[in-house]
Amino acid sequence: MKLLEVRHMTVAFKTQQGVVQAVRGIDFSVERGEILGIVGESGSGKSVAMLSLMGLLADNGRLLSGEIAFDGEDISPPSRVGGQTGLSLRARVCGALAHRRARRVHRERMRTLRGREAAMIFQDPMTYLNPVLRIGTQMTEGLRLHKKCSRREAYETALSLLRQVGITSPEQRMRQYPFELSGGMRQRIIVAIALSCGPKLLIADEPTTALDVTVQAQLLDLIRTMTRESRTSVVMITHDLGIVATMCDRIAIMYAGEIVEEGRTDEIFYAPMHPYTVGLLGSIANTERSVRQALAPIPGTPPDLLHLTGGCAFAPRCAEAMNICLSYRPEPTDRSRTQRCRCWKYCKSAAQEIIIRQQKGFSTS
Amino acid sequence: MAMVRYILKRCFIGVATLFVLITVTFFLTRLMPGNPFEGDNVSTATLEKFAEEYGLNLPIHQQYVRYVGKLLQGDLGTSFKKPGVSIVSLIAKGAPATMSLGLTAYVSAMFLGIVIGVWEAVSKREMVRSVLMSLSTLGISVPNFIFAILMMLVFGVWLKWFPTLGLDTPKHYVMPVVTLAVYPVAQISRLVHASFTEAMRMDYVTMAKAKGLRQSTVLFKHILKNALIPVVTNSGPLIAFLMTGSFVVESIFTIPGIGREFVNSVSNRDYTVIMGLTIFVGALIILCNLVCDVICPLVDPRIKITR
Numbered sequence: 001m002k003l004l005e006v007r008h009m010t011v012a013f014k015t016q017q018g019v020v021q022a023v024r025g026i027d028f029s030v031e032r033g034e035i036l037g038i039v040g041e042s043g044s045g046k047s048v049a050m051l052s053l054m055g056l057l058a059d060n061g062r063l064l065s066g067e068i069a070f071d072g073e074d075i076s077p078p079s080r081v082g083g084q085t086g087l088s089l090r091a092r093v094c095g096a097l098a099h100r101r102a103r104r105v106h107r108e109r110m111r112t113l114r115g116r117e118a119a120m121i122f123q124d125p126m127t128y129l130n131p132v133l134r135i136g137t138q139m140t141e142g143l144r145l146h147k148k149c150s151r152r153e154a155y156e157t158a159l160s161l162l163r164q165v166g167i168t169s170p171e172q173r174m175r176q177y178p179f180e181l182s183g184g185m186r187q188r189i190i191v192a193i194a195l196s197c198g199p200k201l202l203i204a205d206e207p208t209t210a211l212d213v214t215v216q217a218q219l220l221d222l223i224r225t226m227t228r229e230s231r232t233s234v235v236m237i238t239h240d241l242g243i244v245a246t247m248c249d250r251i252a253i254m255y256a257g258e259i260v261e262e263g264r265t266d267e268i269f270y271a272p273m274h275p276y277t278v279g280l281l282g283s284i285a286n287t288e289r290s291v292r293q294a295l296a297p298i299p300g301t302p303p304d305l306l307h308l309t310g311g312c313a314f315a316p317r318c319a320e321a322m323n324i325c326l327s328y329r330p331e332p333t334d335r336s337r338t339q340r341c342r343c344w345k346y347c348k349s350a351a352q353e354i355i356i357r358q359q360k361g362f363s364t365s
Numbered sequence: 366m367a368m369v370r371y372i373l374k375r376c377f378i379g380v381a382t383l384f385v386l387i388t389v390t391f392f393l394t395r396l397m398p399g400n401p402f403e404g405d406n407v408s409t410a411t412l413e414k415f416a417e418e419y420g421l422n423l424p425i426h427q428q429y430v431r432y433v434g435k436l437l438q439g440d441l442g443t444s445f446k447k448p449g450v451s452i453v454s455l456i457a458k459g460a461p462a463t464m465s466l467g468l469t470a471y472v473s474a475m476f477l478g479i480v481i482g483v484w485e486a487v488s489k490r491e492m493v494r495s496v497l498m499s500l501s502t503l504g505i506s507v508p509n510f511i512f513a514i515l516m517m518l519v520f521g522v523w524l525k526w527f528p529t530l531g532l533d534t535p536k537h538y539v540m541p542v543v544t545l546a547v548y549p550v551a552q553i554s555r556l557v558h559a560s561f562t563e564a565m566r567m568d569y570v571t572m573a574k575a576k577g578l579r580q581s582t583v584l585f586k587h588i589l590k591n592a593l594i595p596v597v598t599n600s601g602p603l604i605a606f607l608m609t610g611s612f613v614v615e616s617i618f619t620i621p622g623i624g625r626e627f628v629n630s631v632s633n634r635d636y637t638v639i640m641g642l643t644i645f646v647g648a649l650i651i652l653c654n655l656v657c658d659v660i661c662p663l664v665d666p667r668i669k670i671t672r
Contacts, residue, residue: 112577119575128568128572129569130590131569
């Protein structure tokens with residue numbers, strides 16, 4: 001059974017310059033005990049998608065649409081039903097009140113879900129720990145709240161967690177403040193906090209960027225053992241294709257707020273479909289190759305999410321772009337039961353229907 | 366250990382500062398035109414007799430040496446204007462009123478300032494924010510004697526809710542404390558508003574929310590503790606400012622405190638009283654700053670007391 005299923009998630013940020021479409025209708029799912037890698041360049045919407053999932057968006061961000069099912073439970077935010085004209089004032093007021101109540105209930109549900117059932121590892125160890133609270137306090141507060149355990153029990157659990165993530169003399173660390181510890185140690189503490197309540201889903205937002213290679217390996221090992229032993233599912237956000245290749249069961253490639261390709265790790269690495277995926281793989285250095293060969297970067301820069309055109313977002317940088325790519329959005333096409341891709345190369349046969357659907361869509365909206 | 370050494374060092378610096386203060390004030394008071402015994406119907410002979418009696422006819426550096434010498438023996442002297450009244454008894458009489466008033470104002474200003482500042486930062490309603498913001502602007506810009514007189518008129522004379530003179534019952538405290546606290550409340554609330562808003566945007570807040578903590582825990586444990594750092598650093602000067610008395614408040618409400626005594630002594634050229642009160646107030650300010658600096662590391666562990 002699927003632990004997490006997300007459909008049509010759309011997230012936008014209101015800024016002074018306009019509305020930034022950070023995530024544009026993504027679908028993905030995670031099985032129990034599975035590690036899903038989400039790969040994409042900065043600003044492709046990976047982190048934003050995960051933050052919206054957890055209900056942690058900044059105030060100017062809004063989850064516009066999307067259905068989220070977690071462990072069989074619908075946790076999508078309540079949608080506003082009001083706004084219909086013709087309703088009496090009374091009906092409208094009642095509707096608004098009901099909506100507010102629904103939102104409060106949803107907020108409370110998300111709060112109890114966070115940390116206990118779904119936990120998150122953040123990428124920057126320097127800023128994600130509170131500078132004025134002791135490590136011990138920060139380690140145990142979640143435990144005490146979710147597990148309803150005593151101070152003593154929480155302390156013992158925290159100590160063993162610190163040992164698990166490879167921190168020496170944990171008793172001393174518990175009394176220290178974040179600024180007294182190195183970046184690597186802080187990152188491991190963030191990991192320990194995320195693991196503390198034994199979550200069913202772990203979202204790791206570039207968990208190893210700040211660490212040196214040896215610690216990186218330790219941490220990845222820890223995450224892997226966890227998924228194997230307690231069937232924890234992991235969503236791993238990263239730039240590092242090397243980590244993805246060794247850790248993940250499945251990979252989703254994100255570009256400009258869309259999942260452009262999704263598939264099992266071997267499918268993505270051995271038979272990539274989307275030109276962007278091909279480009280990404282072409283830009284990794286291969287030390288085993290005997291012939292010296294220049295890396296092939298992808299020309300151009302990612303599009304401005306403030307001003308997106310109707311076509312495929314990757315088209316301006318794509319070597320294989322066709323005319324249709326610039327004006328109509330490709331739709332996901334399945335190649336196998338596990339691999340699908342959003343590119344006109346693969347949905348040519350359905351072009352007629354897609355174009356008609358999009359023309360209709362644009363004329364109504 | 367480091368703490369004791371630090372405090373000792375600060376005390377030493379404090380004494381040195383006080384000495385500079387004494388020296389500068391001593392010579393400045395003598396530079397003021399006029400002298401304590403001037404008056405319309407005082408003859409030159411009497412003046413000279415007084416000057417000799419109090420040592421005012423000596424060259425100024427000798428007067429200074431004499432004063433400091435006495436001071437080192439713990440003798441602040443007696444008032445010129447009120448013969449026989451020692452400076453120590455003058456301070457002992459005025460200080461309790463001034464300091465209890467100041468402390469009450471300080472505590473209420475801290476409490477209200479923090480509450481208003483946090484409310485301003487947390488509230489999502491534009492209305493609440495702009496009303497609080499304009500109130501604090503008003504509090505900063507309107508001089509406190511206007512507040513005092515308005516309050517006396519409305520609550521003292523028209524409504525007769527509070528007495529307007531003296532400092533005998535708790536009820537007497539209300540108006541002077543409000544007058545004293547208006548400015549600090551506005552100042553603290555702006556400070557808290559700014560630092561709280563900034564702290565709310567920090568990554569550790571996202572992390573705290575990601576742990577599933579209650580909204581109140583996130584606000585008061587994670588954000589407020591960070592937001593209070595600038596308030597604590599600023600509270601030393603503030604408490605000194607409030608405890609050393611306000612001439613305006615003390616004269617309007619006829620409170621027999623230090624502030625009133627201070628201003629009277631200056632207009633009377635009552636040299637010893639000026640000196641005595643300057644030393645008292647100076648020492649109090651130095652002490653408050655020291656206490657504040659010792660407290661700071663408790664709020665912000667990144668501040669370490671060294672040496």
